[in-house]
Amino acid sequence: MxxxxxxxxxxxxxxxxxxxxxxxxxxxxxxxxxxxxxxxxxxxxxxxxxxxxxxxxxxxxxxxxxxxxxxxxxxxxxxxxxxxxxxxxxxxxxxxxxxxxxxxxxxxxxxxxxxxxxxxxxxxxxxxxxxxxxxxxxxxxxxxxxxxxxxxxxxxxxxxxxxxxxxxxxxxxxxxxxxxxxxxxxxxxxxxxxxxxxxxxxxxxxxxxxxxxxxxxxxxPEEKHDENSEEFTGPKNEVELTEEIVHLQKANPERQITFNTYPTNVERLLRIIADSPRKVVLHAQRAHLIKESLDEDYPYYYMPNEEHYADLKPELEVSYDELLADDHKYMWQVVTDYDKLQKGGLYIHSNAEPLGDFDPAYKPFVEALANNDIEYKALRCSGxxxxxxxxxxxxxxxxxxxxxxxxxxxxxxxxxxxxxxxxxxxxxxxx
Incomplete structure (x- = not known):
């Protein structure tokens, strides 16, 4: 036929x-x-x-x-x-x-x-x-x-x-x-x-x-993945990235450590939580996303006057003030109010928003951290x-x-x- x-x-x-x-x-x-x-x-x-x-x-x-x-x-x-x-x-x-x-x-x-x-x-x-x-x-x-x-x-x-x-x-x-x-x-x-x-x-x-x-x-092609190539800098794979985040925590035992990741990169976040020496605390919105989509519960915090989620367990909440004062127990996801972080702290930016120089919000974001004497550590692994x-x-x-x-x-x-x-x-x- x-x-x-x-x-x-x-x-x-x-x-x-x-x-x-x-x-x-x-x-x-x-x-x-x-x-x-x-x-x-x-x-x-x-x-x-x-x-x-x-x-x-x-x-x-x-x-x-x-x-x-x-x-x-x-x-x-x-x-x-x-x-x-x-x-x-x-x-x-x-x-x-x-x-x-x-x-x-x-x-x-x-x-x-x-x-x-x-x-x-x-x-x-x-x-x-x-x-x-x-x-x-x-x-x-x-x-x-x-x-x-x-x-x-x-x-x-x-x-x-x-x-x-x-x-x-x-x-x-x-x-x-x-x-x-x-x-x-x-x-x-x-x-x-x-x-x-x-x-x-x-x-x-x-x-x-x-x-x-x-x-x-x-x-x-002009970068050929050299040290200037933003897409392929940093850890060569996801396992190395998680290991580096663990290393940073161990190397900074008495230092406030905060981080952020991209919302859709759920697997990276779950690996970080599983391997982290410190207790990882998520912003409530991210904890709610994971609860709603995967039915898994993780420690979380609310910003002041923030809407509460009925599906998050009250016993897992950590107070925002406790996180702001901490320098050894927690590694927590920061999403705003960077001026309230401790001076001399460490912030890990792992393919989070703003994503890079092409985003107009990126430069002011990095400058806000620098102005507060917070070390900015970009840890990316290309998708x-x-x-x-x-x-x-x-x-x-x-x-x-x-x-x-x-x-x-x-x-x-x-x-x-x-x-x-x-x-x-x-x-x-x-x-």
């Missing part, structure tokens, strides 16, 4: 930016979209984050027949498309922030951890973009996919694999049509907690007709594969076609095993 229909892949966004990939795979009357994030460009100083503003500034892709008609003003062509679904690879906003823009009738899939955590992260309506006709705290339904279990979307099959990134529960995706297989890495690395999961995904993706791979690790790891992943898959996305320099990723395509925004490739 000759198949007359062809598999097409259309690239709507996130090709030469770090973040925001939006890609559609279509076959006959079935199509799927992944991911649903917003490109992070704070320097644009946009008046709002409406659908129209984000489309105009190319921060989301102009994807037909997926967005909510209440936003676009255009109905979805259900005659052309009988089957549709969307997928998000992980929690980070450059992959998830626009998920509420998806038409409500289109099912949205994610790995089980991502599906569970996203509503908790958006509880106050300050994580995701709002859905049309709902208040800001609404999070649209997400189907928690079983790992490696086929999901049928008309003629297309999706399979979601556990992967490794600095977002808890990150996944990769295989898309199978009647004649082709496409692998999408999402954000990926081999130096995290679960390199075995990544290699399992590579094996499942082996000899794919197309590998769509992130390329954050080749975005700064992205470096140049060497990217080559290893490509070698593990050996794709017929390689498409680098999510990078400032896609041309620096090569495919020794076949063709490499550098698509333009909005371009469709027929396999």
């Amino acid at each position: 000759t198949l007359k229909d062809k598999t097409t892949v259309t690239f709507y966004n996130g090709l030469t930016t770090i973040g925001g990939p939006m890609i559609e795979v279509a076959y006959n009357k079935s199509h799927v979209l992944f991911d649903l994030g917003e490109v992070y460009r704070p320097e644009l100083k946009l008046p709002d984050e409406s659908y129209q503003t984000l489309i105009k500034n190319k921060l989301i892709g102009d994807v037909p027949n997926f967005y909510d008609p209440k936003l676009t003003g255009k109905p979805i062509d259900t005659d052309r498309w009988e089957h549709a679904a969307a997928y998000i690879s992980h929690l980070h906003l450059d992959h998830s922030k626009a998920m509420n823009f998806l038409a409500p009738e289109i099912p949205l899939y994610a790995g089980p951890i991502t599906a569970h955590l996203l509503p908790a992260l958006n509880e106050k309506g300050d994580f995701l973009l709002p859905a049309a006709g709902h208040d800001r705290t609404y999070t649209r339904p997400i189907i928690a996919a079983e790992y490696k279990k086929p999901i049928k979307v008309g003629d297309i099959i999706l399979e979601i694999y556990p992967s490794d990134h600095d977002a808890y529960g990150a996944t990769g995706l295989l898309v199978k049509t009647p004649d082709k297989q496409i692998a999408y890495t999402g954000d990926i690395r081999l130096h995290g907690y679960h390199p075995d999961w990544v290699r399992d995904f590579m094996q499942a993706a082996k000899n794919s007709d197309m590998l769509i791979i992130e390329g954050t690790g080749v975005s700064w 992205h594969a470096d140049e060497k790891e990217l080559k290893e992943i490509i070698a593990g898959v050996q794709p017929a076609v390689l498409v680098p996305v999510h990078t400032l320099h896609p041309e620096l990723e090569e495919n020794p095993y076949g063709e490499r395509i550098l698509p333009k925004r909005g371009q469709t490739i027929t396999l």
Whole structure:
């Protein structure tokens, strides 16, 4: 039998930016979209984050027949498309922030951890973009996919694999049509907690007709990961990072130590808590996030006059004043009022917000610590594969076609095993 229909892949966004990939795979009357994030460009100083503003500034892709008609003003062509679904690879906003823009009738899939955590992260309506006709705290339904279990979307099959990134529960995706297989890495690395999961995904993706791979690790060729390269400085892997935090505590037995991490990097935080010689105390909002999403209880504190959470155990509360006075018992998560910390203290910034120089809030934040004579220690471990790891992943898959996305320099990723395509925004490739 000759198949007359062809598999097409259309690239709507996130090709030469770090973040925001939006890609559609279509076959006959079935199509799927992944991911649903917003490109992070704070320097644009946009008046709002409406659908129209984000489309105009190319921060989301102009994807037909997926967005909510209440936003676009255009109905979805259900005659052309009988089957549709969307997928998000992980929690980070450059992959998830626009998920509420998806038409409500289109099912949205994610790995089980991502599906569970996203509503908790958006509880106050300050994580995701709002859905049309709902208040800001609404999070649209997400189907928690079983790992490696086929999901049928008309003629297309999706399979979601556990992967490794600095977002808890990150996944990769295989898309199978009647004649082709496409692998999408999402954000990926081999130096995290679960390199075995990544290699399992590579094996499942082996000899794919197309590998769509992130390329954050080749975005700064002028730095070549030397001492000036912010993305790849510091510990070489997550285990080393935790060990360094433990070492800093042991080396400073009588010194106030505070820290912060990124909210979605739950696994790093749990490892720090488990290995820390001092008792780790979280800000109540973070403790609540972990309680709501994982049902685990950890010591916490409230800032003065802060809203209390009914699900946090009263016996685990530590007073804010006790933390401010402490220099040996606790390592605690600080989120504001840095001027109240003890002079001469140590603050550990582990991929927390503000994320770096590109964020206008970063410089004032670092200066505020310096003005209070607090040592600022950045301990980061990249969530992205470096140049060497990217080559290893490509070698593990050996794709017929390689498409680098999510990078400032896609041309620096090569495919020794076949063709490499550098698509333009909005371009469709027929396999």
